[in-house]
Amino acid sequence: MAAPRFRRRKADRPAELTAAAxxxxxxxxxxxxxxxxxARRAGVSKGLLYLYFKTKEDLFKAVVRSFVMPRVERxxxxxxxxxxxxxxxxxxxxxEVARELPxxxxxxxxxxxxAEGHKHPDLTRWYWENVVSRxxxxxxxxxxxxxxxxxxxxxxxxxxxxxxVSPVMLSVVWMLVMQPHAKLDTDGFIEAHVDLLLSALLAxxxx
Amino acid sequence: MAAPRFRRRKADRPAELTAAAxxxxxxxxxxxxxxxxxARRAGVSKGLLYLYFKTKEDLFKAVVRSFVMPRVERxxxxxxxxxxxxxxxxxxxxxEVARELPxxxxxxxxxxxxAEGHKHPDLTRWYWENVVSRxxxxxxxxxxxxxxxxxxxxxxxxxxxxxxVSPVMLSVVWMLVMQPHAKLDTDGFIEAHVDLLLSALLAxxxx
DNA sequence: CCACTTGCTGACCGACCAGTCATCAATTAA
DNA sequence: TTAATTGATGACTGGTCGGTCAGCAAGTGG
Numbered sequence: 432m433a434a435p436r437f438r439r440r441k442a443d444r445p446a447e448l449t450a451a452a453x454x455x456x457x458x459x460x461x462x463x464x465x466x467x468x469x470a471r472r473a474g475v476s477k478g479l480l481y482l483y484f485k486t487k488e489d490l491f492k493a494v495v496r497s498f499v500m501p502r503v504e505r506x507x508x509x510x511x512x513x514x515x516x517x518x519x520x521x522x523x524x525x526x527e528v529a530r531e532l533p534x535x536x537x538x539x540x541x542x543x544x545x546a547e548g549h550k551h552p553d554l555t556r557w558y559w560e561n562v563v564s565r566x567x568x569x570x571x572x573x574x575x576x577x578x579x580x581x582x583x584x585x586x587x588x589x590x591x592x593x594x595x596v597s598p599v600m601l602s603v604v605w606m607l608v609m610q611p612h613a614k615l616d617t618d619g620f621i622e623a624h625v626d627l628l629l630s631a632l633l634a635x636x637x638x
Numbered sequence: 639m640a641a642p643r644f645r646r647r648k649a650d651r652p653a654e655l656t657a658a659a660x661x662x663x664x665x666x667x668x669x670x671x672x673x674x675x676x677a678r679r680a681g682v683s684k685g686l687l688y689l690y691f692k693t694k695e696d697l698f699k700a701v702v703r704s705f706v707m708p709r710v711e712r713x714x715x716x717x718x719x720x721x722x723x724x725x726x727x728x729x730x731x732x733x734e735v736a737r738e739l740p741x742x743x744x745x746x747x748x749x750x751x752x753a754e755g756h757k758h759p760d761l762t763r764w765y766w767e768n769v770v771s772r773x774x775x776x777x778x779x780x781x782x783x784x785x786x787x788x789x790x791x792x793x794x795x796x797x798x799x800x801x802x803v804s805p806v807m808l809s810v811v812w813m814l815v816m817q818p819h820a821k822l823d824t825d826g827f828i829e830a831h832v833d834l835l836l837s838a839l840l841a842x843x844x845x
Numbered sequence: 846c847c848a849c850t851t852g853c854t855g856a857c858c859g860a861c862c863a864g865t866c867a868t869c870a871a872t873t874a875a
Numbered sequence: 876t877t878a879a880t881t882g883a884t885g886a887c888t889g890g891t892c893g894g895t896c897a898g899c900a901a902g903t904g905g
Contacts (some may be wrong), residue, residue, distance in 0.1 A: 439852045439901060457792035460753070462669045465892060475853045481894065546667070546753030547814045559819040587830035593808055593822070594831055600811055601804040608755045612766040615800070623794035624801055646871060646882045672862060683884045688864065 436539050437475075445483050447473045449497045452490055457539035461491055461547050491547070492554050498540060517577030518633060521595070521625050525626040529625075533602035533617045541603050566593045584634045598624040652690050654680045656704045659697055664746035668698055668754050698754070699761050705747060710769050717776040724784030725840060728802070728832050736832075740809035740824045748810050757772075774799045791841045805831040 451473035455464045466487050470477045484490040506528060513520050520552035532538065548555045577583035588594050602617035609615070658680035673694050677684045714837060720727050737837035739745065739788045746804040755762045774827035795801050809824035816822070 435901065437853060437901075440804070441852065444852090460757075463757075466894085467892080477893090478855065478895080479853055482852075487893065542752055544815055545749055545811060550667075552668075552818060555815055556819050559816055563816060564820065587826075587834065591827045591830050593812075593827060594805070594834065595830070597804040598801070598892095599810040600802055600808040604807055604811070605800075606751060608751055608762055609766055609770060611759060612763050613771065619794075620798045620800060623798050625836060627794065627801065627838045631834045642871065643869095643881060644871080648882065651882090673864085674862080684863090685865080686883050689882075694863065732900065 444473075444475070444479070445493070446497070447634050448475070448480055448483060448490070449494050452494045453498055453536070453540075455550055456491070456494060456543060457536055461543055466490075475504055484531075485518045488551065491543075492551070492557075495540065495544070495554060495558065498537070499558075499562055502537070502553065503565060507565055507569045510573050516580075517573060518629055521629065525595070526622060526625060528617050529596075529621050532599055533606045538603045542607050567596075570595055583632050586632055588628070588632060594628065595625075645666050651680075651682070651686070652700070653689055653704070655682075655690060655697070656701045659701045660705055660743070661748075663698070663701060663750055664743055668750055674696075690773055695758065698750075699758070699764075702747065702751070702761060702765065705744070705768055706765075708746070710772060713774055714776045720780075723787070724780060724789050725836055728782065728836065732802075733829060733832060736803075736806045736828050737825045739806055740813045745810045745813055749814050774803075788841055790839050793839055795835070795839060802832075803833065 448469065452464075452469045455469050455472055458464075459468075466480060467477045469490070470480045473480075480490070482491060507526075509524055509528075510520070513524065515523060542556065544555070571589070574583065574588055574592060577591065578585055598621045602615065602621060604617045605617065658675045662676050662679055665671075666675075666746075667681075674684045676697070677687045680687075687697070688769070691700060716731055716735075720731065722730060723747060751762070751765065778796070781790065781799060785792055785796065790836055805828045809822065809828060812817065812822045813822065
């Protein structure tokens with residue numbers, strides 16, 4: 432009967448703690464979140480958290496890694512495995528992901544990286560190597576394929592795949608900062624950007 | 639002779655303090671900067687700072703206002719007073735400002751707004767009304783002029799003047815987060831974006 | 846049922862910091 | 876020269892928080 436005051440669950444704790452931390456950090460930011468709040472949210476004491484993570488910074492890194500990693504995998508694979516032409520892929524699956532990001536909880540991670548990144552160089556380096564670099568690399572391959580097949584004309588897009596991503600970045604920042612005061616239809620905005628880009632870059636419109 | 643231990647300089651203090659705060663906040667962020675560090679940098683005591691600013695947040699707001707206001711004025715006037723056609727303005731003065739921002743100290747203000755904005759709704763509201771809204775408004779007028787004169791064809795750019803700004807946003811964030819690990823030629827990137835946009839939107843290339 | 850291991854707790858410590866205030870000294874007016 | 880004013884100081888307070896650790900109790904093996 433007497434419910435035990437706690438239960439040993441060594442295996443699940445780390446994931447529970449990073450999940451709790453993700454939520455807490457997203458709501459209040461890194462500095463402003465006491466470690467104890469994370470522990471409380473995970474239904475656990477502060478001391479326990481320090482059994483699984485050496486420092487608060489350590490926890491932060493684990494949050495980023497665990498949240499971001501699977502999403503990147505999926506995206507890169509989607510780009511490399513697609514059977515679609517470039518235009519169809521951009522207007523289809525790419526647009527879908529691009530439109531979802533500014534709404535998703537992940538946008539708060541972007542805030543954290545911008546806000547705290549410069550204090551954690553090894554974290555941003557990891558982020559560069561595992562997220563940005565791989566994502567841009569996949570986009571670059573997609574574009575190269577389009578140029579090789581004659582679907583796209585050669586252009587600066589080959590050098591700057593960021594051209595595809597910049598409206599997503601702006602949308603994320605807009606949602607984080609301006610949204611309470613001024614709405615932006617990020618869906619329409621991002622789609623308009625892709626359309627304009629394609630209209631400048633499609634080699635030939637077939638009738 | 640004996641140099642006095644301090645001098646009364648009521649008039650200059652606020653500007654000196656906001657300047658010192660701008661630098662300190664840019665280097666370390668808002669939360670991580672003790673008020674005393676700002677005072678020390680301005681060569682005064684902490685107590686004095688509290689004679690001119692009621693709270694630390696108050697100081698923060700003053701920093702943003704004093705730093706941003708004059709620059710917005712200049713930009714909006716440049717757009718509204720130009721004699722140039724849209725394409726020439728975008729490839730000329732606009733490009734110049736757009737390329738400078740990611741390098742300038744102002745990029746750190748962007749970080750502060752992203753990092754701390756959600757905790758200071760009245761500040762972001764002020765920023766919307768005095769910076770973003772006015773800047774986008776001026777761009778919108780520029781575009782409308784171009785469409786009216788037949789230089790540009792009608793397009794989503796009229797609805798989303800943000801299309802012109804998004805690569806600047808991405809460049810700023812890149813400089814803040816990724817620059818130590820991976821260089822981006824933000825000049826070339828932003829110019830490429832403007833070129834692509836114009837090549838999609840110029841009504842007719844005259845020979 | 847007992848002894849042993851170990852996941853877990855929560856009180857505690859030291860450091861830091863926003864904001865206050867009693868006091869001082871540069872300046873100004875009398 | 877002196878008195879009144881006020882710009883400026885810096886020690887202090889109350890509170891917060893990251894990180895520690897001595898001990899407790901849930902599980903485990905005999």
